[in-house]
Amino acid sequence: MKKIGFDNEKYIKLQSQNIRDRIEMFGGKLYMEFGGKLFDDYHAARVLPGFEPDAKVKMLLKLKDEAEIVIAINADAIEKNKRRGDLGITYDLDTLRLIDAFREIGLYVGSVVITRYTGQPLACAFENRLKALGVKVYKHYPIEDYPYNIPHIISEEGFGKNDFIETSRQLVIVTAPGPGSGKMATCLSQLYHEHKRGVKAGYAKFETFPVWSIPLKHPVNIAYEAATADLNDVNMIDPFHLEAYGKTTVNYNRDIEIFPVLNAMLEGILGKSPYKSPTDMGVNMVGFAISDDGAVCDAANQEIIRRYFASLVSARQGLSEESVSSKIELLMKQAGVTVSDRRVVAESLKKAEETSAPATAIELPDGKIITGKTSSLLGSASAMLLNALKVLAHIPDEVNLISPTIIEPMQKLKTEILGNHNPRLHTDEILIALSICAATDDLAKAALDNAYKLEGLEAHSTVILSRVDENVFRKLGVNLTCEPKYQTKKLYHN
Numbered sequence: 001m002k003k004i005g006f007d008n009e010k011y012i013k014l015q016s017q018n019i020r021d022r023i024e025m026f027g028g029k030l031y032m033e034f035g036g037k038l039f040d041d042y043h044a045a046r047v048l049p050g051f052e053p054d055a056k057v058k059m060l061l062k063l064k065d066e067a068e069i070v071i072a073i074n075a076d077a078i079e080k081n082k083r084r085g086d087l088g089i090t091y092d093l094d095t096l097r098l099i100d101a102f103r104e105i106g107l108y109v110g111s112v113v114i115t116r117y118t119g120q121p122l123a124c125a126f127e128n129r130l131k132a133l134g135v136k137v138y139k140h141y142p143i144e145d146y147p148y149n150i151p152h153i154i155s156e157e158g159f160g161k162n163d164f165i166e167t168s169r170q171l172v173i174v175t176a177p178g179p180g181s182g183k184m185a186t187c188l189s190q191l192y193h194e195h196k197r198g199v200k201a202g203y204a205k206f207e208t209f210p211v212w213s214i215p216l217k218h219p220v221n222i223a224y225e226a227a228t229a230d231l232n233d234v235n236m237i238d239p240f241h242l243e244a245y246g247k248t249t250v251n252y253n254r255d256i257e258i259f260p261v262l263n264a265m266l267e268g269i270l271g272k273s274p275y276k277s278p279t280d281m282g283v284n285m286v287g288f289a290i291s292d293d294g295a296v297c298d299a300a301n302q303e304i305i306r307r308y309f310a311s312l313v314s315a316r317q318g319l320s321e322e323s324v325s326s327k328i329e330l331l332m333k334q335a336g337v338t339v340s341d342r343r344v345v346a347e348s349l350k351k352a353e354e355t356s357a358p359a360t361a362i363e364l365p366d367g368k369i370i371t372g373k374t375s376s377l378l379g380s381a382s383a384m385l386l387n388a389l390k391v392l393a394h395i396p397d398e399v400n401l402i403s404p405t406i407i408e409p410m411q412k413l414k415t416e417i418l419g420n421h422n423p424r425l426h427t428d429e430i431l432i433a434l435s436i437c438a439a440t441d442d443l444a445k446a447a448l449d450n451a452y453k454l455e456g457l458e459a460h461s462t463v464i465l466s467r468v469d470e471n472v473f474r475k476l477g478v479n480l481t482c483e484p485k486y487q488t489k490k491l492y493h494n
Contacts (some may be wrong), residue, residue, distance in 0.1 A: 002295070002299070002365070002456060003049065003292055003294070003295035003298070003493050004047055004049055004050040004291070004292065004295065005048065005049045005050055005290060005291060005292035005293070005294070005296035005299065006011055006048040006049060006050035006147065006289055006290055006291060006292075006296065007050065007289045007290075007291045007342075008051055008052050008055055008289070010288075010289045010291075011051070011055060011059070011060045011285065011286060011288075011289035012055060012058050012062065014048055014285040014288055014289060015056075015059045015283070015285045015286075015436070016059050016060075016062040016063055018033070018283050018285050018349070019063060019171065019204075019206075019283055020063070020066075022204050023066070023171055023202075024172050025274070026200060026201060026202025026274070027200035027201075027202075028170055028200065029170055029194065029199060029200060029201035029202070029361045030170065030171050030172070030191050030201065030202050030203070031174060031186075031187040031191065031201060031202070031203050031204075032171060032172065032174065032203075032204050032205070032206055032283070033173045033174050033183045033184050033187050033188075033203070033204070033205045033206065034173050034174060034175040034183070034206045035183070035205070035206065035207040035208075036206075036207060036208050036209070036346070037056075037354060038056050038060075038098075038175060039053075039054065039098075039101055039389075040053045040054070040075060041054075041055070041056060041208070042210055042250075043051050043209075043223075043227055043303070044209075046299060046302075046303050046345065046479065046488050047201055047219075047220050047223045047224075047294055047296065047299050047300040047303045047305075048220065048286070048290070048296055048301045049290070049456075052163055053075060053170070053287075054157075055104060056208075057107075060107060060173070060326025061105065061106065062108070063171055064107055064108070064245060065172055066108055066169055066171050066433075067107065067169055067170075067171040067172075068108045068110040068167055068168065068169040068171070068172055068173070069102055069107055069108065069109045069110065069172075069173045070109075070111055070112070070113060070131070070165055070167070070172055070173070070174050070175075070186065071095055071098055071099065071109065071111075071112045071113070071174075071175055071176060071177070071342055072113050072115050072174055072175070072176045072181045072182050072183050072186045073091055073092065073111075073112065073113075073114055073115065073126075073176060073177060073181055073421060074114075074115050074116050074180055074181045074182055075114050075116050075117045075118065075120045075123035075151070075172075076116055076120065077091045077178070077180065077181065078090075078091060078092050078114070078120065078122045078123045078126050079120040079122045079123060079124075081315075082094075082178070084177060086130075087290045090110055091178055091181075092122075092126045093176040093334075094177035094178070094317075095112060095177050096098055096133075098137065098175070098177060099112075102432075105179065107133075109173075110136065110139070110165070110166075110168070110169075111135065111136035111137065111138055111165055111166070111167075112136070113137075113138045113140055113163070113165055113182075113186055114126070114127060114137065114138070114139050115140045115142070115181060115185065115186060115313070116141070116142050116180030117139040117140060117141055117315075118142060122127075129140075129317045129323055129364055131346060133216055133259055133425065136397060137459065138162075138163035138164075138165045139163050140163065140182065140185065140186060140189060141161050141164040142163060143158045143159070143162065143185075143296045146158075146185070146261075147179070147185075147258065147261045147265070148261060149267055150261070150264050153265065154265060154268040154269055155461075157194070158258075159188065159189040159192040160192070160193075162189045164190070164193040165186075165190060166343065166434055167190075172190070174186050174187050179231075180356070182264070182385070183255075183299030183384075184205075188262075188265055188266075188269070188307050188316065188390060189282050190271070191203055191269050192269050194266070195269050195270065197416075202270075202274060203266065204266075204281060204283050205255075205279070205281045205283070206282070206283055206284060206364060207255075207284060208284055208286055209221070209224035209227075209228070209280060210224045210225075210235045210250045210251065210252055211224075211250065211284070211287040212249045212250050212251060212279050212284065212287065212406050213236070213287035213288060214250070214287045214290070215250070215294050216236070216237055216248075216250050217334060217335075217425050218297070218300075219296070219300035219301050219304065219335050220297075220300045221235050221250055222235075222300070222304060222331050222334055222335050223300040223301075223303040223304050223307070223329055226303070226307035226308070226331050227303075227307055228303045229307070229311065229324045229327040229328050229331070230320055230321075230324050232241070232253075233253060233254065233387070234252060234253045235250055235251075235252050235253050236250070236251060236252065236256055236450075237249070237250065238250065238251040238256060238277050238278055238279045239256070240256070240259055240276060240277035240278065240279075241277035241278075241279040241492055242345075244276035244277055245276070245277075247278040249277075249294070251277075251278045251279055251282075255278040255281075256278055258341070259277070259278045260282075262278075262281075263275060271372070273380060282404050284479075293472065294323070296442070299338045300334055300335075300342065302330070302342065302458065302479070304331060304332055304335050304337060305332065305337060305338075305339060305342045305481075306342075307328055308328045308329065308332060308339070309460075309481035309482060309483075309484075310481065311324045311325040311328050312483075312484035313464055313482050313484045315484065316484040316485070316486075319462070331406055333384060341396060342458065342481070343363055343369060343458075344361040344362060344363050344369060344458050344459055344460040344481075345361075345460045345481070347361040347369045347371060347460075348360055348361035348371065348460045348462050349483075350461075350462060351371040351373060352462040354373065355373045356462040357373060357374035357380070358374050358379070358380045358461065358462050358487050359371055359373050359374070359380045359384075359461075359462050360372045360380040360383070360384040360456065360459060360460065360461040360462070360465075361383045361384065361459065361460055362384055362388050362457055362459040363452075363457060363458045363480070364388065364391060364392065364452065364457065365457070367460045368391070370384060370387045370388045370391055371384060371389055372386070374386065374424070375424075375435070376423075376424070377404065377407050377408075377411070377424065377468070378407075378424055378425055378426065378430065379422075379424040379425070379426065379427075380461065380462075380463075381426075381427050381461060381465055381469045381473075382424070382425050382426060382427050382429075382430040382469075383429075384431060384459070385427050386430060386434075386447075387452060388399055388454065388457075389401070389434075389447040389448070389450055390447060392447075392450040392453050392454075393443070393446040393447045393449070393450045395443050395446065395447060399443060401434060401437065401443060401444050401447055402433045402434055402437055402444070403437075403440075406436070406437065407432055410424040410425060410433060411424075411425070414429075426466060426469055426472070427468070427469045427472040427473070428467045428468055428471075428472050429452075431448075431472070434447060434448055453477065454476045454477060454478050455476065455477030455478070456477055457477075457479065458478075458479050458481075459473065459478050459479065459480045459481070460480070460481050460483075461480065461481075462483050462485075462487050463482065463483060463484065463485055463486060463487040464482045464483070464484070464485065464487075465480070465482055
């Protein structure tokens with residue numbers, strides 16, 4: 001069983017209190033730039049075992065009576081139909097999804113701000129759509145020489161041109177569907193307008209990673225570098241914090257590089273900057289809720305290896321540069337880990353060599369590794385899934401959970417009616433077939449009832465799996481990696 005290394009309840013308590021303290025520090029109004037994922041933060045859950053994917057939402061719910069949300073979206077991203085890589089939907093659609101998600105849990109969404117607006121046609125259409133849905137919309141405009149021409153930026157020709165976003169709560173959380181949406185500029189523009197109106201307001205930044213209060217080369221921080229290797233983010237000692245306080249803290253290059261400019265803006269707007277370092281700006285308390293450093297290190301090291309395999313697959317698919325995997329390989333050396341530390345890799349490769357066909361392996365909670373081979377009926381991932389469920393439900397290996405008399409008509413449907421070339425059943429089809437059998441077969445029901453035990457387990461495939469199989473394993477909570485090779489030599493892979 002995986003060890004728990006993070007105290008989720010302690011985190012929620014510490015984090016909500018720290019944000020309240022920061023609101024008081026500024027006299028009752030705080031604009032908080034919220035980076036990273038608010039919902040479903042599975043990276044944090046993987047590297048901090050015990051961190052719940054919705055922990056940040058639960059923390060905000062502690063502040064819901066004091067908080068409102070402003071969603072920033074870049075007009076150029078709307079115009080270019082920019083998509084979220086994890087969800088595959090455009091930023092404008094994700095904005096609607098976020099509004100729905102916030103409202104469903106009782107958080108107040110005050111408005112949407114369209115940043116870098118220059119009259120782009122699709123941005124105009126999105127503005128009209130939001131207004132028709134009853135959502136308040138504001139517009140912010142490009143500022144010449146941003147962020148370096150500070151006198152111009154903090155003038156009526158700079159931030160002064162932007163719409164003032166009307167807010168009614170003490171805590172204004174500025175979030176976005178993705179990076180490059182203008183969250184920080186939105187916060188600073190609001191400070192400028194609030195100051196003109198005689199309202200005391202402050203700025204703070206919420207980023208979970210890197211964790212400022214643990215060492216620079218801690219596996220959790222290295223795992224963050226691995227996750228953002230394609231963005232060229234680099235974790236660094238915060239030199240401003242070290243100089244001001246004589247204490248070593250961790251930040252990342254972009255925040256450190258922009259801090260002198262940001263600090264000068266805060267001085268220009270507020271008269272005096274409240275911060276001496278980029279670390280000062282942050283409110284993140286995640287490092288203080290680590291309860292078992294060894295467990296967290298083990299989990300983070302596994303994440304680094306997973307990111308390495310993901311980068312190899314991405315390069316093989318033509319979605320990223322090969323240099324990304326080279327960077328992560330260096331990070332693996334820093335962490336002192338290799339692919340051999342991921343036990344399912346060697347076992348899946350061994351099975352593939354024995355059968356001369358693709359294979360998949362999964363490590364169960366007790367450390368036992370179960371494999372699946374490719375057959376005429378099932379792909380290796382589907383076979384592994386059935387084998388794992390049998391072991392978890394204590395069902396003998398020789399038992400056929402799904403009769404070939406059920407599988408064969410499904411294959412006929414796939415190939416002869418739906419026109420698929422591959423007759424083998426994917427993992428989603430296997431689970432549907434198993435659920436049908438469970439209606440009349442107690443063993444099939446027992447296997448299905450144990451599917452929840454797959455969450456958090458490690459698996460590896462010797463070939464790149466289909467998008468369908470990847471999605472099924474993600475929904476089951478299985479941490480899947482793949483070798484960077486396809487099962488066939490075709491040019492088109494779906």
